[in-house]
Structure formats: C-alpha cells, structure tokens
Amino acid sequence: MALEDRIELFVTRQARPLVALFAVVGLLCLVGAGYVFFTPSTQTVTDEVNVQTIESSVETSAVATGESSLYDQGETLENKSAYFTQIAPVVSFHVNTTVPSDQPVLVTQRLTMETVGVRDGDPFYRSTRTLIEDQQRVSDGRVAAAQSINVTAMRDELETKRSETDGLGRFQVTLTLDVTYQTDSYEGTITTSAPFVISGQAYYLDGAVSDSKTHSTTVTRRVQEPSDPLEYSGLAFLGFVLLGLCGLIIRTEDNSDPEVLRTEISHSRHDEWISRGEFPTESEKQYISIRTLEDLVDVAIDTNRRVIYDPDIDIYAVIDGTEIYYYSTDDLHAHTWLNL
Template identity: 25%
Template sequence: MSDIDQSLRIRAFLEKWSGVFLAVLLILAAIGGWWSYQVHATQDVEREEVVVEQWSESTAYEHSTVITNDSLVFEEGERVRNRPVYYVNLSRELDVTYVYEHTAETGSVNVTTDVRLQYRGVEGDTVLWQYAEPLASGRNDGVTNEDNHTVDAAVEIESVFETIRTIERQLGAAGTIEIRIVAASSVEGTLAGQSVSEAYESTMPMTVNPQTFRVLEMNTVDESGQQTETVERAVDPGTVETVGSILLFLLGIGGAAGLVFAQRSGYAAVSPEEREILDIHQQEQEFSEWITRGTFPSERDYEATILVDDLEGLVDVAIDTNKRVIKDEQLGVSTVLDGDFAYLYVRPDSPASDWLVNYADMTMDEFREFDF
C-alpha cells in the first residue's frame, strides 16, 4: 500500500483544528470590521489655521524743494522732487511730507504724528549729544485703506546751518554732526477685526555741508498683519487603511464560511475507516523497526491463519514470537509467520480485503475446491 493520500492528511488536519481555525477567522473578521468602521465612520478631523485677511502698514517720506535762484541747470520756480542731493545756493528750504497708510479692507485707525528735526553729535558708533527741534504734528481719525495720514513739514536751510554753528561754538568741533527728520506715530484702532495699538518711528537721515543737503537711506515702517480662523476638515483615510481593513474583513468572513461549508459538505470530515488508516500509518511509523516489507504469496504452506484486529496487536505478536512483521504494500496486508500459523492484519482499504477475511482460514485444497 502506498503512502497516505495528501488530501486525507489535509482533511484530518482541518478536522482536528477546525475549531481553532474558525475562531481565528472570526476574530480576523471582527478586527477587519472594526478597523473598517473606524476608517470610514469615524474620520479624523484636522484643525488648521487659515488666513482670511491680510494687510500691511507702511510709512514713507517724500521731499522736494523749490528753486529760488536761477542757474544753467535749474530754472527759478521749478520744484525738484525726491532727489538724493539738494544745492544750498539754489533753495531756501526743504519740504518734507510724511505718509502713513494701511491696506486692511475693513476697520480704521486713529493716527497721531509728531515730526522733529534732530541733531546728533557722533563719534564712530557713539552718540556724544543729541538735540531736537519740533517741525510739525498732525492727527487723523478713522483712517481707512482708501485714504492715508500725512504731515507736512519744512526745513529752513539757513536755520539748520545757524543751529550747527551755535552748537559748534558752544561744544567745539568734537565728533561729526548728523541731522535727520524723525516722525513718531501712534496708531490706535481696529484692522480686519484685530485690535491695533502701535508706536512707529520713521527717520530720514541727511548729511549737510555749505554746498549741499544729501538725503541718505531712509528707515521707514513696513509691517504686515493677518486675521486667521481655525478650520476643521475631515482627513481622507489612506489607501492602505481603506483596502487593508476591507480585505481583512473579507478574509475572515470568507475563510470562516469556506470552513463551515467544507465541514458540512464532508470535505473536511474523516470517515471511521479513514481514521483507522491514519492510526495504522502512525503505528507503522512508531513500530517501523519491527516491520519488514515483502510480498504476500499466492499460495501458503500454513494450515491455519489467524486474523489480527489491528497492526499494534500484530506487532505485539511479532515481539512475543521474536519474528518480523512482513508487509505487502500492494495488497495492504501485514503478516507474522510463526510455525503452522500465519498471523494476518488486513488494512481496511486493502484490495484483497474481502478474499482474505472470508477465506483466509481455509486450507489451500479447500480454497481450490470453492466455486467463485
């Protein structure tokens, strides 16, 4: 008899562990269902700060002078604007306009500004002294993005040189004298729903000599603001979570249904005869050292045959009689030959089972006289 059919092994294994497999598959289905519910029914919510409005605040200087003395280059009465250099011999004063504005679409502010002319004595990065003269001031209430806040001032050139000469006469010529226009603004109000309370300072530095006024790089304000809102939005689950949860659920449900079907249809069931074959195989493996494979003869020289109920019993006979177990693979028969007796075990699936069971106790002469 050849080795046990692989399908029988599989069915026996499934029958033995079917309860465990069913429990595991149902647990997988429950996990997959819970995971899928969490993915689709309870989506994560992401909170994000979103800018709903932006605005800016800025200040600037505009400067100009009217030519009072005619020259080959400039005509008398001409106004020159925002030049880097103004000539002392051609003008009497420098006109300066300070501007504050914002771009917020909603809201307004009240702006108050004081403009002064500041003199400083410096030596390297050290300020030795400082003196300021007021030039102008102004206030505007309810400044929106459609208008601005401006303050006009005028710097008399001769007055500047007179102040410098006075300071040098009083203090001496220590260090370098710098002049600059300083505008200090106070801004109060609401822009785009946001409360605003700021103090800004903008400067326009200059260097002077008996021939020119030079406007240097200005230090002005360019501030930005924004209004934000917290927005909640559902986060779409990833592909792995979506597909993985469904596949796990289907695997558990499909596997459990398939196992139950296999049990009820008999595919995973093992008959008593098949179970006996499995037991025999196990016993053959256990007692393999007592079993010798051979071929059952077509004729026998023994007067009596004793049928043994199971292989284990046949092996016991072999042990007691100190004989070998002879196994015929083709017929599925195992025997122990001892003197006048043949101890015989016939597998349930033996092709010679009917003949051996019904006629094995006959003598050969009796068997030959029998009419089949």
C-alpha cells in the first residue's frame, strides 16, 4: 500500500499542475487527431508518358539451290544458325524496323558489310560495302528492306586477299546496321553489329543483329493519400485518456486527506517500531500531542519504546512512565479518547 499511498499523496499535492498539464496535452492530442483526419498528406508520384519504342533487326534467308540430303531443292531457309555454300550460295539480309504507328516517322536504314585485315590486333586493310541504304517516312509503323549477296563469290574474294598477303594476317567480316529515326517527339540512332563468319563451306552470323530504344517523358503529379486511421484514432484515444485522468485527479484530490496519506506512508516505513494494541485513559497520565507520526516514531526510538497503534480509535501512542505521547489524524477520535 505504501507505493499507492505515495502516488496518491503526490497526485493530491500536485493536482492543479497535473490537471493543467494533462488537459492541455489532451486537447492538443484531440486537435492533432482532427488535423490528421481533415488534412491528409500528399505524395509526389512520377509517371512516364508518351512512351515510344523503336526496334530494328536483321534476319537471314537463303534458297537451297544445290542438291543435298539436308534440305529439299528450292526450299527457303530462314534464320538458320549456319548455311552452306554448296547448298545455298546466296544469302539475303532482311532489315526490319518497327516504329510508332500512330504518327508519321522518318526512318533511315543503312546495312554495311566491312572487311578488315588484322595483324597483331592492328588493321592493315579495310573496305566497306553498303548493302542497304534507304530513307522512308512511314505511318503504318513498319519499315523493311532486303539485299542479297553471293557468299561463294565473297569467299573466293577473301581467299584471294589471303593469298596476296601470304597468310600474314587474318580477315574479319562484320555486318553492321545503323538506323536513324525521327518521331513527333523523339529522335535517335540504333547501331548494332555481329561478325559474319565464312568457314570452309559454312557461313553464318555469329550473334544477333538487333537492338531497340525506348523513349518517354517524365512528369510528376501530387497524389493525396488517405489519413492513417491508426494515427488519428491513436491521438484521439490518448486525448480522451488524458482528459479522463484530469477528472480522476480532481476526484482523488477531493476525496484524499494528505495528512492521513502521510501517516499511512510513515506507518509503512516504520512498521518495525509500531505494534497494534489498545490503551485506557488514566487521569494521572500526562498526554502529549505529537505533530506527525514520524516525530512520534522518533520519540519511541529515543526512549527505546514501541509505538502502540489502536485501530479502533485510529490513534498512535508511546507510553513512557506517566507520559503518553500520542498522534492522531482525527481530533474527534483523540478528544473522545481523552474524554474531552
């Protein structure tokens, strides 16, 4: 009970400051809850608009003209991982570019084949052959062009170059696609390439000749987010709790007697010096009133006596010969006990 008595005594002594503090904080919490509820926050959101994608690629095809157990004569071979000069000596390159179809787009396609002679990483020969070069303004979203080459003739040409250089270096062939475009909002270039390999009777593109670009415009906008129920309800709950504590503190102040509380606290602190009992009133005794229970306990300690507590009349006393030192929180009980 000592802890409860201490808390109640503190509340009783500090009732007005506590009520003022809790009332102000409680009202601020309620105002804050209303503010959070009626003024939701906003967030900046980024959107990508007017998105346009341009894609370009090169596909291959060849017609089987030679007799073979692999393919039927006259069969069209498309996008094979390898072709053979004895079966299909002519290969076609098909350039396809897709653009936005809801507007006119100016597209320039250029397909080149470059042959480079290299020794120790440094070129000693370079030649470029343009296979496709055209410019179109289209509105249907698609641009296409094609060109064929005789790979047998190209292989023979490379063999002649190797013979002329006496095998000093090696020759590399690269197929390169350059596409420039201009839409209503964007313009740009796509460049992609892959080695064109001729090895014996076989030839092939060593990789995909394709790429794409996507353009967009970034815009920001403010989006209102709904208020967090946990936030404003928590503030409101705390506000009502604090206002409720104000009423509890006021009621505690009205119903509590600080002197009684201090006595209860002193009783608990000095319990080892206090014994329960009862004592009669005798006229020859001298009765001395002590201001506080703590002072009475000091008298008991000084006189090596015990404090007697009579719960029936709620009086503490120390009997020392003809003198009785007493303390009571209720003068009416003390006067009745003393027959006053």
